[in-house]
Amino acid sequence: MVKLTMIARVTDGLPLAEGLDDGRDIKDAEFYKQQVKALFKNLSRGHNEASRMSVETGPYVFHYIIEGRVCYLTMCDRAYPKKLAFQYLEDLRNEFERVNGSQIETAARPYAFIKFDTFMQKTKKLYQDTHTQRNIAKLNDELYEVHQIMTRNVQEVLGVGEQLDRKIFLVLPE
DSSP states (O other): OEEEEEEEETTTOOEEEEOTTTTTTSTTHHHHHHHHHHHHHHHHTTOOOOSEEEEEETTEEEEEEEETTEEEEEEEETTSOHHHHHHHHHHHHHHHHHHHGGGTTTOOSTTTTGGGHHHHHHHHHHHHOTTSHHHHHHHHSOTHHHHHOEEEEHHHHHTHHHHHHTTOOOOOOO
16 A cells, blocks of 8 residues: 655755655654655765665565656555556656646755645545556556566665764664
């Protein structure tokens, strides 16, 4: 199930939009939001190895796509199908680019596109039940995409070892 969704500008890690009701049912929601923000900062430093990636963190997985200058990220339960997670992100990307594309570079404050939450919530509802006919069809289509998605542990992506050397501590759940 989709638990959290955030959109950020890759060039500087500035959060552009977030699902407003996301994370309410998650224990340690703020911890995971901080991990997302750290991931965005890491990506802004050019540490993005792939345009599509899955990053494991505790009982969840961050799935993200980077398209142009924007990163679209969602956190899902580990059992949630990758294909649906990435299709959800693609739907968000298409609409976000259509509605806000010309304003992305000029956004100066965090969450400048918070009104996009309405679309995010409507789209999230479509993807909540993995057993609907619509979602089963999406899972059966385009299976090759799953092979292009790299899976990494959140410690690897955030470079915990490098951060410890710089006296920055990030405590991750086992």
